[in-house]
Each structure stands twice: as C-alpha cells, then as structure tokens.
C-alpha cells in the first residue's frame with residue numbers, strides 16, 4: 587500500500603510540472619527565433635585591447651602602449667611630443 591501512495595505522489599508531481607510547462611509555453615513565450623549569445627563580447631575578451639596612438643594613429647595593444655595625458659601613444663617620444671604641444675596651447 588505504501589508504494590501505491592508513493593507512486594501517486596510522484597505521478598502528481600510529474601503531472602504538475604507538465605501542466606506548468608504547458609502553461610508557460612502557451613502564455614508569454616520568449617521569442618524562440620532569437621538566440622541571444624554574447625558573441626560580440628567573446629571576440630574581444632581573449633585578445634588584448636587595441637588602442638591607437640594619439641600622435642600618429644598607430645594601432646597597438648594596450649599592454650604595449652604608453653599611457654599619457656592625451657591618451658595612448660606608440661612610444662615615449664610621441665607622448666612627449668603630444669604633451670609638449672598641449673602644454674604650449
């Protein structure tokens with residue numbers, strides 16, 4: 587007799603979960619056509635961030651760039667030149 591009761595409880599749970607799924611499907615369904623994948627972010631996540639020299643526009647990874655007041659620079663020379671021009675006005 588005990589097993590019969592257990593079976594009834596299990597079946598009831600399965601039935602309830604089935605009803606819930608059915609209701610969610612017929613109700614406000616979250617557009618199945620669109621597949622939201624973070625593809626754009628994954629592309630730049632692994633690679634180093636690229637920056638451009640504020641003096642000559644050369645692109646280089648941020649890890650190799652020289653950070654300065656006016657942005658990133660490809661070399662210390664360009665940074666000096668840029669900052670010297672800025673200080674002059």
Ligand SMILES: [Zn+2]
Pocket residue numbers: 639640641642643644659660661664
């Ligand atoms: Zn440069």
